[in-house]
Amino acid sequence: MALNAIPFETVEPDMANGEHKSEHFGSLNVFKQVPVITDGDVTLADSNAILVYLIHAYAESDYWLGKDAKEKSLVQRWLSVSAGELARGPAAARLEYVFGATIHEPAVLEVSATLLSNMEAHLANSASSFLVGSHVTAADIAMYSYMAHAPEGGISLSNFPHINNWLKAIENLDNFVPMPASDIAAARV
Numbered sequence: 229m230a231l232n233a234i235p236f237e238t239v240e241p242d243m244a245n246g247e248h249k250s251e252h253f254g255s256l257n258v259f260k261q262v263p264v265i266t267d268g269d270v271t272l273a274d275s276n277a278i279l280v281y282l283i284h285a286y287a288e289s290d291y292w293l294g295k296d297a298k299e300k301s302l303v304q305r306w307l308s309v310s311a312g313e314l315a316r317g318p319a320a321a322r323l324e325y326v327f328g329a330t331i332h333e334p335a336v337l338e339v340s341a342t343l344l345s346n347m348e349a350h351l352a353n354s355a356s357s358f359l360v361g362s363h364v365t366a367a368d369i370a371m372y373s374y375m376a377h378a379p380e381g382g383i384s385l386s387n388f389p390h391i392n393n394w395l396k397a398i399e400n401l402d403n404f405v406p407m408p409a410s411d412i413a414a415a416r417v
């Protein structure tokens with residue numbers, strides 16, 4: 229929303245006290261999870277669904293979702309990776325460190341290691357600093373936050389120079405707004 233200057237208001241449920249498990253929140257998202265947006269008569273949950281909605285409603289969709297069939301499918305593939313390997317790997321590791329969630333650590337570390345090495349190789353072979361095509365797309369936005377915050381879950385990025393370059397390329401975009409670090413956040417290592 230910041231990158232496309234889309235005005236919005238943030239409402240933060242008191243998750244520590246289970247506000248997102250209330251009947252009211254369940255009427256916004258049956259899975260009782262954040263994020264959810266309301267936009268006029270549209271109520272929508274799921275970060276990738278929200279990203280795609282905002283692009284179609286308010287931004288240039290061929291720019292953000294790919295200009296042709298191949299680029300569009302490559303962007304979609306990274307949205308799947310963000311909901312798959314990124315969520316099951318670095319994001320899950322961070323949940324344990326930051327929020328005390330119980331995870332199956334060997335599986336989380338294995339998924340994270342595979343994701344990092346595949347993404348590093350992909351970026352090393354990419355003609356641009358971004359995941360798909362020559363400029364930032366929804367693929368980068370979907371992958372950015374939990375990759376940038378991977379060190380908060382004890383997943384080091386120090387051996388992945390192309391991933392670090394990619395993070396910096398996103399952070400250098402006009403109007404970029406970072407996800408706030410958690411209180412116990414480690415510096416990026």
Ligand SMILES: N[C@@H](CCC(=O)N[C@@H](CS)C(=O)NCC(=O)O)C(=O)O
Nearest residue numbers: 248260261262263273274275276311
């Ligand atoms: N696929 C969903 C996953 C949403 C999700 O896992 N939300 C977490 C916070 S990032 C949540 O609400 N957790 C609280 C809970 O599940 O009780 C998305 O990408 O939006």
